[in-house]
Amino acid sequence: MYLKSLNPASSVLKKDEQKPPINTQQTAKMDKHKIIYNKKAESExxxxxxxxxxxxxxxxxxxxxxxxxxxxxxxxxxxxxxxxxxxxxxxxxxxxxxxxxxxxxxxxxxxxxxxxxxxxxxxxxxxxxxxxxxxxxxxxxxxxxxxxxxxxxxxxxxxxxxxxxxxxxxxxxxxxxxxxxxxxxxxxxxxxxxxxxxxxxxxxxxxxxxxxxxxxxxxxxxxxxxxxxxxxxxxxxxxxxxxxxxxxDRRTSIMPTPAKEILPHPSDMDLQTLKKAISKHSGQKITLPKILCYSFQKLSYEKAKEIISNSDLDFDLKDTKISFSEHDLIKIVNICKKTKFQNPNTDHLSPIGQGILTIGMMSEYTIVSNKNIETTSSDNNKRDAMMVNEAKKLNHDKEDKNFSKTETSNIGASKPNFSVRVLQPVLTAYTSRTGIINNRPTIIETGLAYGGDINSFKLYRFANKIPLLYDEGSDVAREVVSEVEINKLGITKKQAKEQFSTNKESKRDRVIEVLPIHIFFHICSTKIPYKTAGKESIASEGELKSYMKSCLSELYRKLSTQIRKELKLKEAENKMKLYKHYLPFIVGAITDSLGIKNSNLDDSFSSLIEKHLTKKPPTGVGDDDNVVNNSEPPHSGFVPKSSLSLSNKAVDLEKKKKLTISKNFKDIGDKSIKNTELNKTLSNSSSNSNASFVVSDKPKEKERRHKNDKKIKNSKKN
Amino acid sequence: MSSEKKNEVILIIKKIMKKISEDVVIQKQMPILDLPKIGYDNTVWSNEKRMLTIGDKKIEVSPDSVKKIPTFAQYLVMANAVKKLLDEDMESTIRGMYYATLSNVGDEKNKQKFWNNQDNSDDAIKAVELLTGIPREEFSVTSKPKGMISGPIKLRVGGDIIDCNLGSRSTSQLIPTNIGDVQIEDVKADFVMVVEKDTVLSNIRKSGFIQKYNAILMTGSGEPDRATRIMVKKLNESWNKPVVVFADADPWGLGIALRYKIGSESLSYDSDRLVTPNAQVLGMMFSDIYEYNIPEVARLTATDEDINRANDMKKKPWLQDKKWQKELNLFLNKKEKCELDAFFKHGFKYLAETYLPQKLRQIGLI
CATH class of the missing domain: 3.30.565.10 (Histidine kinase-like ATPase, C-terminal domain)
Structure with missing residues (x-):
């Protein structure tokens, strides 16, 4: 390989050398054909x-x-x-x-x-x-x-x-x-x-x-x-x-363990790294096996000796003053490529970690703008417009309340209003995998935030903690989301569309996008398999995709209990709503038959039915609550021990209250049953996948939200 | 239909509506519609009447649960539609009623149909029958006619006389389903023979059976409609004509034959009007397959469903006599069934000129 790459280069040089003698008399022409080699400054x-x-x-x-x-x-x-x-x-x-x-x-x-x-x-x-x-x-x-x-x-x-x-x-x-x-x-x-x-x-x-x-x-x-x-x-x-x-705001005082510098892995060795290693130790009187052993990870002295002896080099291993030719060294490299080593360690990686990502997901600070919503509604076609309107309505509801309690100076400003909103999901889940991709150890972290303030689907991609914002369509995460079946969530496509879609007519091909879910992918590696030089999308390299899929499936499974619970509630709710639509038929039939309009009938009927239906709730929710509240403290049941202690340290006092003190015992009660079950299954799960499940209670008080919503102060005074 | 009958129905419907309205507005209590339960678990065999009758089980339809509200609304809407039909002095088929009341319920997000299919609206019509105590024919809701009649009988439909003997070698008359408007004017026949299918009826008619034996031929074209059953009953009980029934030699055919004789579970509330206990089921017996040497090629293998049905039938009180038990055992042994049409294998006239006369002679009808 070395020779091959040299040959064409040398032939080019030869050509250049031959040129001047041929064109000696025609200086102008010579200048024209002369190739000038300049060194360009890096900056330029x-x-x-x-x-x-x-x-x-x-x-x-x-x-x-x-x-x-x-x-x-x-x-x-x-x-x-x-x-x-x-x-x-x-x-x-x-x-x-x-x-x-x-x-x-x-x-x-x-x-x-x-x-x-x-x-x-x-x-x-x-x-x-x-x-x-x-x-x-x-x-x-x-x-x-x-x-x-x-x-x-x-x-x-x-x-x-x-x-x-x-x-x-x-x-x-x-x-x-x-x-x-x-x-x-x-x-x-x-x-x-x-x-x-x-x-x-x-x-x-x-x-x-x-x-x-x-x-x-x-x-x-x-x-x-x-x-x-x-x-x-x-x-x-x-x-x-x-x-x-x-x-x-800072939501935790815990930081990820900083990445440590590590030695290169021997299977990644090439001529350059080897030469660098040798020259680094050149002054010291140490033997080649020692140099290898000091310069590469997962390479013991014994193993280094074995490699050198396998590479048929003819010199005394104990000699410390040998100068090696590249032809000798490449033999070592070749042997290393063929030798099996332990997997590289991951000390040089700094994943976000379960605790920190969970905190990030549980209170998602997001810049939102009103104008943004309006423009999209006019740009999009009718079908989507409905969805956006729905969202707009939702936003307005929340914004209106903000306005009433915070500054009112921004009302009526024609400029778009931007503000920071804190989105608090009902539930978050986290899971991670470690594997070798692109010859480098790679950690894949995934997270999921569902429901609560989150009202639409969004995919977040990160590489080494850097958000990737462009080229989502060609990213492997997109494929992963498309390929993991929604039934892992415990619901069918039909149910998802019918019960969770804000707009039934929406013909989005990926059903998952009708759900209020934020999915996070974070890939840590020293060699991220980017698709393009722009570093905005990740290619599906090696087993990366299958790791990501298994992570996402696991997250879906964790979410399924919650989704199924909501599905039941939604179905019950929809049924409840139905009576309202049947009432006109009943009242219509009676008044029509009798030929008399009784204005009281409608009101009496609906109040009668409503009274009757609320007396007997469709599910036995009430009973469950009591059981849980009596037997367990409100939150110890639903936060796994490890992450609870973590959040105690991590979350500063005020936030901690916000996240853990239950204002709504009913919500928590329901969740804690399911999550204790979940924790059981989690503790049984395999050790290499590190997983957890945290449920935050959504503070019901509006005050809290107002506090977190930072309104814009227009910086320009006039 | 008489205007008195019409007014009676309208009055009953109004009464029901008024009661509901008063319950809600004045008494402030949940209105309840009381109906007998329909179905096999509320069907009782009456030894005395020798027919299936409805049991004591009741259902209460009340808008007190999310599940029952649609049903309650459906019943009232159907009752109102019946009233409208009578107000307009019109007639409708059950399918017509389905269309007349078709609508969507709910808003954009939760849309559903008022009726899932016609079965729903048919059930609501039955409910109106049960609520008013009046069969639907009497409030001008009919089904598509499918029963046929041929032979020396004259019917008066509205103002017109229909002579079913006319052209009785080559054609049959549809039995009108608006039986409220149908009267039997005159019957000259000696007996009534009911066959399962219209194809068989055509064959027998063509052979001159009617003229030869002075018989009335009838068919319900499979599962008989109410008009056909009522006609059979009237001929037997009001005109004292013996009734014999022939159906295919399989559990399904036997079931159809028994509709005439003992009634059905789904209409057990109306048996008094529909069932002819004196009808005799003469064929085709399972033993006939072998006695009349139906060639093997014309026999059919019984399905699992047939076997289950036969096992079921064996336990029924109305099939306990030795003759039927023997027949059913034979079927369960041989696992073979046969259609009346199989006699055509012996020649086109064999059924009408050999098999049927032999069977009728056995009971001394001819």
């Missing part, structure tokens, strides 16, 4: 090929917000700092499409000497290692800086207070795109009085960018922040835009 390359990093026309602001938030989160998680991120994106100069983007975090900060390079020089990163992180390449932040430099004449303003230096520094920077070097316009130490960073450490950047913000991109930015908040419920995020201030 990335600016020219910005699409490689996702920075394309309309997506510039989206990508910039995304990169800054991801850097902020990575920086905090590295040292388990609870993230507080303040990000702001506002119009700066409307006529020139200028925006000012400001992001402040309380992470580790960057030490003053490294800062200019870290901000401006491409391919400079502290993250080049084998572990799960959001950013990997040292491109994102630099791209933001380069775009600012390229499109505007404003400096990039940076404040940083790093962990090692306790002083805050202020920089004004620009990128020298031609050389990939920072231009420091200003550097100064900031006095405490002028400090821009409150905490012990942190990083703040303010850039001016030139970009158009189309509504679709704006929604994507909002979605991005929303979804980031769901999988990072331990982060406090404020997001200020021209639409106002959105605030995403």
């Amino acid at each position: 390359f990335f600016v020219d090929n910005s699409a490689l990093a996702g920075f394309t026309g309309e997506r510039i602001l989206y990508m910039a917000v995304r990169e800054l938030i991801e850097n902020a989160l990575d920086s905090c998680e590295l040292f388990s700092i609870l993230p507080s991120i303040k990000i702001s994106l506002k119009t700066f100069d409307q006529s020139n499409d200028l925006w000012v983007l400001d992001c402040e975090d309380n992470g580790t900060g960057i030490s003053s000497d490294k800062l200019p390079v870290a901000v401006c020089s491409f391919l400079t990163s502290a993250k080049y290692m084998e572990k799960q992180q959001r950013g990997l390449f040292g491109v994102g932040l630099k791209m933001v800086a380069a775009f600012s430099t390229k499109d505007t004449d404003f400096p990039i303003k940076v404040w940083s207070k790093s962990m090692e230096e306790s002083d805050e520094y202020y920089y004004e920077l620009r990128t020298d795109i031609g050389t990939n070097k920072p231009i420091v316009l200003l550097k100064k130490q900031v006095n405490k009085s002028e400090s821009h960073i409150d905490g012990p450490s942190g990083f703040r950047i303010r850039v001016v960018l030139r970009a158009r913000l189309v509504p679709i991109t704006k929604n994507k930015i909002y979605d991005y922040v929303t979804q980031t908040s769901i999988v990072n419920p331990y982060a406090f995020i404020t997001f200020e835009t021209d639409d106002g201030m959105f605030s995403f």
Whole structure:
């Protein structure tokens, strides 16, 4: 392989060498045919090929917000700092499409000497290692800086207070795109009085960018922040835009275990990694087997010796001063490819975890807009319009109540109203799998939130905690959702359509989409099988799809008890409703036959029947309640022990009340029966699938909701 | 139909409606419609009457449960429709009533049909019969005529005389279903012979059986409708004509023959009007298959359903005499059944000119 790749290259070179003697006399022609080899600065390359990093026309602001938030989160998680991120994106100069983007975090900060390079020089990163992180390449932040430099004449303003230096520094920077070097316009130490960073450490950047913000991109930015908040419920995020201030509360103080850097796995070995390993240990007097054993995981000294002896190398194993040729080393690589090793460990991965994802799902902070709903209703065809109207009605009901108790200044504003709503589902479930995909250990986490404030279907996709917002249609998660049969939920397609669909005429092919479910897929790996360079959809690589399907099936099974219960209630309710429709027939027949109109008949009849029907409820719900309330405390029955203790620690006091103190004993009672059964089955379930089931009670009091609903304050005073 | 009868029905319906209205508005209590239960579990064999009669079981239909509200509404709507029909002095088939009352119930989200199918509305018509105590023919709700009659009998339908003897070699008359308007004017025949199917009837008629034996030929074309049964009963009881019944030699055919003689479970409440206990079921006996040498090719193998039915029949009080027990045992042994048409294998005239006369001679009818 090595030789093959060399050959064509050398032949090209030869051709070039032969050219000059042939054309010596015709210098002009020679110049024309001469191929000039230039080295391009990394910065210039990335600016020219910005699409490689996702920075394309309309997506510039989206990508910039995304990169800054991801850097902020990575920086905090590295040292388990609870993230507080303040990000702001506002119009700066409307006529020139200028925006000012400001992001402040309380992470580790960057030490003053490294800062200019870290901000401006491409391919400079502290993250080049084998572990799960959001950013990997040292491109994102630099791209933001380069775009600012390229499109505007404003400096990039940076404040940083790093962990090692306790002083805050202020920089004004620009990128020298031609050389990939920072231009420091200003550097100064900031006095405490002028400090821009409150905490012990942190990083703040303010850039001016030139970009158009189309509504679709704006929604994507909002979605991005929303979804980031769901999988990072331990982060406090404020997001200020021209639409106002959105605030995403911290719902837990527990953070996922940070990913650890690990050694590469021997089955992933190639010439390059091997050479790197050897050169790293070159000064030390250690033998080759030792080097292998130190440089790769799951490789004991014995095994290393065995591999080397299998590769027919002719030298003394104890010699520490051998220089190896590539031809020797490739033999080792080849043997490693054929040898079976233990599965790689997953210390370098940092899944969200059951506790944290559950907290995120139980109170989903979501940016909602009224206008959004209205425009979609006019754009969509009639069939969908009905559904949307239904949703609109629902929203209005809730919004109206908000208005009455919160500020009224926004009523009547022609601008769309955006606000943060906290969606609290009736039930959440979580399950995960670990497997090897793309040669790398991969953790697949799935979650499901059902009912309550959730009134429609939505699929959430995350890769290494980064929300994937584009290309949902081609993502493997889409296929998984289509392929897992709905009957795992314990109901038939027909029942789902009839009882849960807001619009019976809707001809959506995927029945699951009529249910009020949010499904979450999170894939952690150091090598996510992305479908495209844009990194927005995941391909169905290896067993990934089957793992995801088995996860989703398990979630469906967990939901089935709840769904079936609701189905029964709905059916009973519908039957109850029916009498109302039969009453006119009865009354009509009587008045028609008698030829006399008795105006009392209708009223008397309906009150009589209603009295009668409510006296005898269709199900024995009442009895069940008593049994449960007497025998068990309201919540211990339905939260598995592990996650209960978790949430005690995790949820700060006020939230804890909200989540666990039962205001509605009736609801909880019903759930707890089912969930105790479920816990039993869960404890029996296999150890590799780690699963849990949490039911939150939906606070009935409106007050609570108002508190959580953050209304927009219009930032512009006039 | 007489206007008195008509007014009587209207009055009863109004009374029922008034009672419900008063219950609700004045008494503030759940209205209840009391009906005898219809079905096998409320059908009683009466030794004295020698027919199936209705038992004591009652059902109460009241809008007090989600399940019963639709039924209650259906009964009232049907009763009102009957009243309207009479008000307009019209006649309708049961299918007509189904269409007249067809509608949807509910809103967009919970839509359902007022009737799932015609069986529902037929049941509601039965309920109106039971509530008013008046058979539906008397309030002008009829079914499609399917019974046929041929022979020396004159019927008066409305103002017209129908002479069923006319052309009785080549055609039969449909038995009108609006029996309220039908009277038997004159009967010249010596006896009445009922056969299961119209195909067999045509064959017998064509052979000149009617003229030769001075008989009335009738068929219910399978399961007989009420008009046919009533006609048979009238001929037997009002005109003293002996009635003989021939059906296929299988449990199903025997069942049909017994409809005339003992009645049916679904109409047990109306047996007094429909059943002819004196009718004699003469054939086709299971033993006839072998006595008349029906070739094997014309015999049919009994199905499991047939066997179950025969086992069931063996236990029935009205089939306890030795002759029937022997016949049923024979069937259960041989597991073979046979249609009357199988006699055509012996020649087209064999049934009418050999088998039937022999059977009738055995009981001394000819």
